[in-house]
Amino acid sequence: MKKLFKTLAVFFITLTTIFATETLNLMPVPKSLELNNSKCYLHREFKIEIKSHHGDDLYTYATRILRRLDERTGLCFHQDILVPNEPVENAFLTIETQRQGQVKLYENESYELVISESEIKLNAVTDIGAMRGLETLLQLLGADENGYFFPTLKINDEPRFPWRGLMIDVARHFHDVHVIKRNIDGMAALKMNVLHLHLCDDQGFRIESKVFPKLHLISGEEQYFSQEQIKDIVRYAKARGIRVIPEFDVPGHGTSFIVAYPELSSSNKPVTLERTWGVHDPTLNPTEDITYKFLDQLFEEMGTLFPDEYFHIGGDENNGKEWSANEKIKKFMKDNHIPDNHALQTYFNKQILKILTHHQKKMIGWDEILQPELPRESVVHSWRGPNFLVQAVRNGYQTILSNGYYIDLIQPASYHYMIDPVPQDSNLTEEEIKFVLGGEATMWSEFVDDDVIDSRIWPRTAAIAERFWSPAEIQDIDDMYRRLEVTCFRLEEHGLNHIRYQEMFFRRLTNNQDTRPLKTLVDVIEMLKIYNRHRTFFKNEKYQSHTPLTRVVDATLPDPKIPREFSKLIDQYISSDFSPEYEQKIRNQLNLWKKNDPDLRAIAKKSPMLNEILPMSEKLTTMSEIGIKTLEYIKSQKKPSIFWKRNALKSLENCKEQVAGTELMVVAPIEKLVMKITD
């Protein structure tokens, strides 16, 4: 207990320092940091030396760090490539490690970074820890009139949770190798260490199987990773200290299996690959040996491609319809005393577990796998709610949390940030908390293709990554957003598209006309959150795999900055007792929004793709006019007519309605303002 207090004490000093200086942009925040008051300037002769040779990966990593630093500073370093057993004279940064790390659960990722004016020392137990430290170093880069520098300091750091993941669904929309790679680089920059690939679903099977080639060939679209590509991805991730976990979702979400090999089906219905989203019926048959023989061979093949000891079998959203409709399955259940479909799935999982155990793999599955008799070495992946996580922990299972980290649902970074992998008020004991391994952000891909995906993952996932790495007490949302903005900018250097894709979309949406009026609108709207977008397509039609993701809704950014700032401005105005300074700022903003509509309409005349968003543009004008009028009432302290306020609030309610899958994010602050008018 004494120790804990000590840790917290160091930590709070640290935090204060960070806030005070506002110069540090570290994300995730390290465990402890002592800041000195001087600067360590960078120069062309900056060189890195690795003092202890424990594997080649650190050499290529350090070489990349050198290049990234050079690309940011343009100093044109003399040092070229770091090569094992080639001594480096007069190195400025020296790295020492004790052993080569293994890319597996619980590996040591701690490091110590000491920056003085004349040298930088990075020590770590493993090369993976050193990689984490190198990313910290790069985040410390500052600049002033005298040049580029690092602040002098000492950092001791290690992760709070050993499992810090990002899941990418490559089944609903496939994503190219280079897209996966740039996201791996983004993960490494944020000290994440697990890439979970959702490799198959009702819409397709996205990895080459040499044993069952129909699986990946059946779609005819060549949208899958070849085995060579998967090996490349696994190698690429490993070189950055990142594990790759494959997921083969069974027995539900099984359409792609059944289209390729109908003998695996629980029904006789002919099926085709799904081109829409949702929960579908096709389910593997858990009562036939052929299913297990098939999965045995498949998992053996796939297990060799993914060296990680964990293997994700999905197991979610089996609606059980096909099982209930199949007389043979019903008879099997009766004969084997299996009371219901849940128990049947447990039976299935037990067979799968045998297969995985035989191939030296540990099973991980979505929280539906938590059934009596689930073996202890399985990991429960909680997606339905923190209560499922707590339940699994109480039953002695290791767990990871994804509920609350569904980045496809377009919730703000602050929302994800405040969710802890250890559920609040869960009263888990210290011992139980150890069963919480960490969590994963999940990028389900109904609405993301290669152009859009980065903007849905980044920067919000950086806030989640901080939650997984940093002390639980780090919870200042304003400071998180301050650092997130810098992090967002720096993530571009990995080739991530999350910022630049937007201007390209604007150019296409405006048919290469002036993009500013569109930007003004898009800055204050967002894609509908949770699952609401699915319900906004053309009447009675569902989104399809081939529906274009190039509309205005796709150009909106999750968690946009301007609404956040506008909301704060309104609060400041109110809490300052209607200070004219804030009033002027609000008025300027509202005037800008108000007059945007005609400009956008003029552009839409030559770009009909914008027509669907014009009603939203009109709402922005309406809302701005109400806001301006409200400012006048407040300023003049005049009462509005008896109906004005009621009508204004009604209009604002209307302004909140969705248009073309988007919603206006600045209405609530105006409502708040209207409520301030004295009746």
Add this chain to the structure above:
Amino acid sequence: MKKLFKTLAVFFITLTTIFATETLNLMPVPKSLELNNSKCYLHREFKIEIKSHHGDDLYTYATRILRRLDERTGLCFHQDILVPNEPVENAFLTIETQRQGQVKLYENESYELVISESEIKLNAVTDIGAMRGLETLLQLLGADENGYFFPTLKINDEPRFPWRGLMIDVARHFHDVHVIKRNIDGMAALKMNVLHLHLCDDQGFRIESKVFPKLHLISGEEQYFSQEQIKDIVRYAKARGIRVIPEFDVPGHGTSFIVAYPELSSSNKPVTLERTWGVHDPTLNPTEDITYKFLDQLFEEMGTLFPDEYFHIGGDENNGKEWSANEKIKKFMKDNHIPDNHALQTYFNKQILKILTHHQKKMIGWDEILQPELPRESVVHSWRGPNFLVQAVRNGYQTILSNGYYIDLIQPASYHYMIDPVPQDSNLTEEEIKFVLGGEATMWSEFVDDDVIDSRIWPRTAAIAERFWSPAEIQDIDDMYRRLEVTCFRLEEHGLNHIRYQEMFFRRLTNNQDTRPLKTLVDVIEMLKIYNRHRTFFKNEKYQSHTPLTRVVDATLPDPKIPREFSKLIDQYISSDFSPEYEQKIRNQLNLWKKNDPDLRAIAKKSPMLNEILPMSEKLTTMSEIGIKTLEYIKSQKKPSIFWKRNALKSLENCKEQVAGTELMVVAPIEKLVMKITD
């Protein structure tokens, strides 16, 4: 002769129509076009049917066309994937071909496209011709208040030259598969049909050899295409009607061969992979059997990866130093009556030719291979000048031209556009002209990495593509630039980075501050042309492979628009006898430039990477001040002091000097203006 006149007549009517309407943005301009005066509107039920099944590639091509059209219009077409032997009801666009095309020299690429208000018909001899026609269709997309439409018209089109290539050097800087692929898509959009990959050079060997693995492994950087990746690229190109020609540069530029297999060397000197640019000494030994055995095995292996009948052996820039310094080689020359190094290279080429012939390949090489006894079926690739092309043609060789199409030299599109593969004043006969197969734009990669390369290739290569495809008489530079701007915009849909990379570079260069002052400067500067940038690095130092390509010079665009327009504005001002209307425009522009410097300096204080460009910013201010003063003299018709004009011109001369590898592109118009002041 009658026929020619008829063709020209149709053609000129066409051209006039294009100019008159200014609605068509076709690039390259088709051979003949008859425009009607109505519109064919697009709607959700737009469907494509392929009436004749000649290979699957056209189905996937047409599916992509459907998706691109949908992404541009957001119409959310109902049609999903085009599949052979699945009838399409009520198709709006029907495609008919006579046979499957072969991706080889001289294949038929002609097509006929007829658009009426109620249907679109595309007819072609081969599926490749249909692909060309589909790209034309997409370029015809227009928009008005009623929606998206195609103009009704009839186009008959075919290429002027059968060889329309782009060479990408992947040796000096390696380029990832996805970068190559997006450029292949760009090529297809411009109807180009040859991708030439310069696969090895002194800096590296960029393709996996299973027979001689040291070739690609020796660098240790994993910067090479695996054989699977090459097959993927070749397949990707083939599906777009594009040939892929590999180049293995021998016997010069041979460092990568010799580092891996020193027994191939012409000297005993130990060598390492080059990390600088230029012409280097290491050269294969043409007098040893081992060299030919080696190349025989290598070319056999590589020949199977590249199905094209042509195989490029480089053959350029052998400086002969190692041959002259090697006593054994000198003895061999004497014994075999080989008078000089040129003759020795001819001897070498003859052996290579035997090898290639044995493997059913035709030889192509840079124009140094043109020596007596070069076999007739070889193709001479002219890079040193049109005279070499004429000489080759006169000697009965087929040729392609790259001299004049070196896009790495940062010359304007207009320059490349006016160079014809058939050299002007060459007096080649009609028969001889047939030996000119076409040409290739060449993207040498000393100064381009994956981020920068697209901006160096596009959009200028589109103007070259038009030169290779369209009738020779199409030469209107203003109209080319008008269409090039639209083409540039549309090329973004292939994932090409040529526009959006710039804002990302600006963000990095400004350290995420306001990018506008930097943009104002970068809009009027260019990277030094020809080979001048090489000489501008730090004193006495050469550019290295690892030198960062993220400086201001790398964010400049070739052939920028604003200087071109400013120059035109000055001309209009002068030719209008100093009209106040133009004067005001010039003054506004100059004032904007003049006051940019302090803004940029403020940003540089927090981003030292900008310091190197500040002297250029100062030059822009100086130049603008002189310009403003000149306007005043002209307006007031006052004479300046006796020294003013002389000093002004001297200052302007100084403004032309390079800064940090860039030059100011708006000085000459100001000089012109100063000269207009009456003395």
